[in-house]
Amino acid sequence: MDSDGGQRTKHHRIKEPRNHERDFSSNLPYVPPYKLARKMKEVEDKSSIEYQKLTWDALKKSINGVVNKVNAANIKNIIPEIFSENLIRGRGLFCRSIMKSQMASPNFTDVIAALVAVVNTKFPEVGQILLRRVVLKLKIAFKRNDKPQLLAAAKFVAHLVNQQVAHEIVALEFLTVLLENPTDDSVEVAVLFVTDCGAMLQDVSPRGLRGIFERFLAILHEGEIDKRVQFLIEGLLALRKAKFNGYPAVRPELDLVEQKYQFTHEVSLEDEIDPEDILNLFKPDPNFLENEGRYEEVKKTILGDEESEDGDVDNEDDESEEEEEEEEEEDQQHMQIRDETDTNLVNLRRTIYLTIMSSLGFEEAGNKLLKIKLEPGQEMEICTMLLDCCREEKYYRPFYGLLGQRLCMIRRVYQENFERCLVQQYSMIHRLETRKVNTVASFYAHLLSTDALPWQCLAYMRLTEEDTTSSSRIFIKNLFQELASQLGIRELNQRLNDPAMQESIESILPRDNPRNSRFAINFFTAIGLGPLTENLREYLDNLPQHIRQQQKEVSEEESERSEESGPSSSDDESESDRDERRKNKRRRA
Numbered sequence: 001m002d003s004d005g006g007q008r009t010k011h012h013r014i015k016e017p018r019n020h021e022r023d024f025s026s027n028l029p030y031v032p033p034y035k036l037a038r039k040m041k042e043v044e045d046k047s048s049i050e051y052q053k054l055t056w057d058a059l060k061k062s063i064n065g066v067v068n069k070v071n072a073a074n075i076k077n078i079i080p081e082i083f084s085e086n087l088i089r090g091r092g093l094f095c096r097s098i099m100k101s102q103m104a105s106p107n108f109t110d111v112i113a114a115l116v117a118v119v120n121t122k123f124p125e126v127g128q129i130l131l132r133r134v135v136l137k138l139k140i141a142f143k144r145n146d147k148p149q150l151l152a153a154a155k156f157v158a159h160l161v162n163q164q165v166a167h168e169i170v171a172l173e174f175l176t177v178l179l180e181n182p183t184d185d186s187v188e189v190a191v192l193f194v195t196d197c198g199a200m201l202q203d204v205s206p207r208g209l210r211g212i213f214e215r216f217l218a219i220l221h222e223g224e225i226d227k228r229v230q231f232l233i234e235g236l237l238a239l240r241k242a243k244f245n246g247y248p249a250v251r252p253e254l255d256l257v258e259q260k261y262q263f264t265h266e267v268s269l270e271d272e273i274d275p276e277d278i279l280n281l282f283k284p285d286p287n288f289l290e291n292e293g294r295y296e297e298v299k300k301t302i303l304g305d306e307e308s309e310d311g312d313v314d315n316e317d318d319e320s321e322e323e324e325e326e327e328e329e330e331d332q333q334h335m336q337i338r339d340e341t342d343t344n345l346v347n348l349r350r351t352i353y354l355t356i357m358s359s360l361g362f363e364e365a366g367n368k369l370l371k372i373k374l375e376p377g378q379e380m381e382i383c384t385m386l387l388d389c390c391r392e393e394k395y396y397r398p399f400y401g402l403l404g405q406r407l408c409m410i411r412r413v414y415q416e417n418f419e420r421c422l423v424q425q426y427s428m429i430h431r432l433e434t435r436k437v438n439t440v441a442s443f444y445a446h447l448l449s450t451d452a453l454p455w456q457c458l459a460y461m462r463l464t465e466e467d468t469t470s471s472s473r474i475f476i477k478n479l480f481q482e483l484a485s486q487l488g489i490r491e492l493n494q495r496l497n498d499p500a501m502q503e504s505i506e507s508i509l510p511r512d513n514p515r516n517s518r519f520a521i522n523f524f525t526a527i528g529l530g531p532l533t534e535n536l537r538e539y540l541d542n543l544p545q546h547i548r549q550q551q552k553e554v555s556e557e558e559s560e561r562s563e564e565s566g567p568s569s570s571d572d573e574s575e576s577d578r579d580e581r582r583k584n585k586r587r588r589a
Contacts, residue, residue, distance in 0.1 A: 049284050056282045059090045060097075067097045072111050072253050079118055079256075083302050086295045087123055092279025094119070095130040099137070099156075106152050113159035114254040117262065120165050122302055124263040127165050129276055131265050134160065135170065136273045142177075147185055154189055158196035162249040164259065167266040171197055172208045174269065179215045184226045187219060191232045198240065200249035213240060245354075348378065352385045362402040369403075370410065382407070383417040387425070387443065391432070396439045401446030408452035418447065419457050426461060430471040437471055438478050445482030455495065459504040463523060464516045476508075477527045484529055493532055509536050514543060 043051040062085055070078045087094055102112045120127030134156050141149035157174065160166040171193070178190040194201070194212065201209040219225060220233050239247065267273065285291060351372060359365035369382055383404075390400035407414040425440055432440070447453040461476060462468070468476070484492050496505050509532075510516040517540055521533045 047288050052284055052288055053282060056090075059085060060093050063090055063093050064097045067094075067101050067112075067115075070111060070115055071108065072251070075111060075114060075254070075256070078115065080303055082115065082119065083122070083299060086292065087119065087126055088295055088298075089285075089291065091123070091126045091129060092276065092281075094126060095133055096280055098130060099133060102156050103149075103152050106155055109152075109155045110159050110162070110251060110254055113156065113163045113165070114250070114256055116160065117163035117165050117257050120263055121257055121261050124265070127263060128265045129279070131160060131166050131170075131267055132273050133275045135267045135269065136275050138174065139269060139273075145185075147189070150189055151192065154193045155196055158193050161197045162200045163257070164262045164264050167264050168201055168205045168208070170267055170269070171201060172205065172212070175212050177269065179212070179219065182219050182225060184229050187225055187229050188232060190216075191229075191236050194236060195239065195244075195247055197249065198236075199244040199247060202240075202244065203249070213237070345381070348372075348374075348381055349385055352382055353389065356386065356389055356403075362399050362406060365399075365403050366406040366410070369407070379411075379413050380417045380420070383414060383421050387418075387421055387440070390443050391436045391439050393439060394435070396442040398446070401443050404443065404447055405450050405452040408447065415453060418453060422453075422457055423460050426472065426475065429475050430469050432471065434471075434474060437475050441475050441478035442482050445479050445486065448479075449483055449486040455501055456504040459507050462507040462510070463520050464510060465519050473523070476523075480524070480529055480532070481527060489529065489531055493534075496532060497535060509533065511536070511539055514540060 039054055043054065045051065063082075066078060066081050066085070082094075085094075098112060098116060102109055116127060116130060134153055138150065138153040138157060140146075141153055154174070157166060157170060161168055161171045175190055175193065178186045178193075190212075194209075198209065201212075216233050216236065220230055223230070239245075352369065355368045355372070356365055359368060372382075374382075386400060386404060386407075390397070393400075404414075404418060408418060422444055429437060429440075444453070448455060448457075461472070463473075463476060480492075487495070495501065496509070506512075509520050517536055521530075521536055521540075524530055524533050
């Protein structure tokens with residue numbers, strides 16, 4: 001808003017209201033509650049003006065007391081109390097008390113709006129009067145350049161829109177006025193207003209909200225506002241990208257009214273608004289007793305006859321209570337609600353994703369992930385989500401490898417799950433892009449090089465021409481190149497030649513067929529890791545001698561069997577002599 005009042009009132013489209021806000025509070029001296037009750041009892045004529053004044057004063061104090069003590073925890077208990085007061089007679093008092101309470105504590109605006117939403121379902125005229133007064137207060141604060149009053153009124157309008165007491169057209173019209181001739185203050189108020197009700201506008205009027213954000217971008221590109229306000233707009237754009245996460249339209253504990261029961265009121269900023277301030281003042285009612293009786297009937301329809309219900313409960317005997325408790329227990333045992341929509345699983349994945357992306361370092365992310373309450377078997381979700389986040393990056397970030405290493409080192413169950421993820425990823429590696437294949441290979445290379453995963457998991461990969469595809473060969477290539485760069489070619493060769501690794505490494509350096517052995521040798525030589533195949537080369541060079549030796553052993557065994565099958569061998573030679581002769585032949589061979 002401009003510092004020059006003349007320039008500000010020249011361009012905006014809001015008309016100056018005729019009636020300014022005045023204080024209509026009673027000038028009567030304070031009367032303690034016990035004295036007030038005693039005076040009311042002393043009055044014999046209940047329809048007299050004196051008695052009506054006393055009840056009016058008592059109604060005003062009672063409404064103020066109920067409104068001032070409402071919060072998110074006790075709002076369900078406050079609702080019967082507020083309906084116990086005559087809201088038809090005291091609708092002006094109720095609206096004034098609500099607005100004063102909201103102005104004094106703007107942080108409780110959503111709670112106050114929830115209370116108004118409940119009252120609006122039963123008494124729509126009360127909600128309409130309140131909305132008119134709030135919009136009028138908004139216009140006056142804007143005209144007077146009163147920023148604190150404007151922020152409070154804007155926040156109230158935003159939450160009334162969230163509760164669907166006010167139509168979204170009021171919010172869009174207000175934002176249009178604020179951004180038509182942008183100043184630092186007007187843009188700041190608009191940013192805070194969209195922060196409060198952006199989630200609701202995104203649902204009910206996405207096109208209107210899109211137009212508002214286009215205006216925000218235009219203001220940001222013009223660069224005529226202060227840097228601080230530009231940062232506020234950038235933060236709002238990021239919040240919109242995150243779908244207003246952390247700023248829900250209505251908190252779950254304040255979602256008290258179903259949409260079909262709510263009355264939504266439309267008030268335009270261009271209209272001449274009558275706040276009906278006369279309702280704040282005492283006015284004698286010639287039909288006072290009749291109207292009070294009518295409200296008692298309305299109150300019974302809203303709240304029910306609680307006294308009769310309490311009497312019935314007191315008259316029930318212990319046996320019936322025990323039977324009801326037993327029936328409830330049996331019903332709870334038989335009733336099992338099964339969530340077929342996987343809502344809990346989706347929420348868990350969202351929590352894991354937000355925890356990973358919002359952490360500054362891998363240590364912070366690891367501590368937060370370990371604090372998440374998981375059911376048995378849900379550790380796999382953390383491993384899967386971590387690998388998915390790593391795979392979606394344009395380039396490999398060591399953050400994910402360090403986080404995976406930390407989880408594997410702390411709990412063995414994560415080590416087993418990451419090993420299962422390796423099997424799944426390798427089986428579907430042909431579905432991934434080359435960039436994602438390289439990222440996954442770098443991730444598992446880090447886990448293997450730090451011994452976070454056992455090297456026996458390499459047995460899942462078989463390097464032959466028939467068992468590999470172009471994607472799987474790229475994966476193996478990047479995996480071993482990363483291992484060589486982190487460990488060094490010598491240490492990597494020592495790891496592969498470890499006797500404990502021979503069974504697992506036979507799938508990577510196969511010796512079952514000379515053709516497969518040559519394919520593995522050519523593969524590692526082509527990617528610059530030829531020294532890893534020295535033992536495999538020696539094996540191929542000595543393969544003819546091994547074949548001849550095996551053939552010689554086979555022929556000797558056959559000759560032994562033929563000699564043993566003769567008639568004299570079974571009679572003259574004992575079993576020990578035969579074993580000794582076999583050992584000598586093998587020793588000579």
